[in-house]
Amino acid sequence: MSNHEHQETAHRPVKRNGMSRRQFLSYTLGGAGAFMGAGMILPMVRFAVDPILQKKETGTFVKVVEASKITNEPQEFKFKIHQVDGWYISDPELTAWISKDSQGKMFALSPVCKHLGCTIGWNTEKNNQYVCPCHGAHYTQEGKNLVVAPKPLDEYELKVENEWIYLGPVMPNTRFK
The missing domain is CATH 2.102.10.10 (Rieske [2Fe-2S] iron-sulphur domain)
Structure with a gap:
């Protein structure tokens, strides 16, 4: 390896196989936001759909x-x-x-x-x-x-x-x- 090739590889950032700090924070905050959003939306969906799911009474006399x-x-x-x-x-x-x-x-x-x-x-x-x-x-x-x-x-x-x-x-x- 020549001196010139050695310098080029020395200045290149090291490639890591893992997750960066930015990716970790992005995934963590996105997951927490989705979890909280689902916690708010699910009761509303249940409120709207519950009457449809209840068993209908047969014709009463x-x-x-x-x-x-x-x-x-x-x-x-x-x-x-x-x-x-x-x-x-x-x-x-x-x-x-x-x-x-x-x-x-x-x-x-x-x-x-x-x-x-x-x-x-x-x-x-x-x-x-x-x-x-x-x-x-x-x-x-x-x-x-x-x-x-x-x-x-x-x-x-x-x-x-x-x-x-x-x-x-x-x-x-x-x-x-």
Whole structure:
């Protein structure tokens, strides 16, 4: 090795295989910052996602009226349901029109018009039909759409137990397809 080559290698910095002090501090501070950031963000994510992860209750039935009070003429009955929507808990009051069909089978219709969501009334025009006061939709006693509305009225799931009528969730009308 010549003198000149020796001088060049003497002035070159020594290459180390390890980590520099700057890299060590960078990694340490970056890791600590990420750990603290995750500690702050994880509770927020959990708060937002937790209601989605909770098990949904199956359709619960609500006791509404004694079965002996139901006639062939539709009657309006109000009832409350217990509702949990995320962290919001409420007990809204719902309405159902309950009657018997020509075979004596009981059914309950939702009062929500299928045209634009107004509340229908029974026999308001003395024509033995459900009528929407807002836009003039008409339905038969069993909920079949006659004028304006595109679909029949929805119905509640209904069961009779111990001479009481219980109503469940709303479903599309099963009488008309």
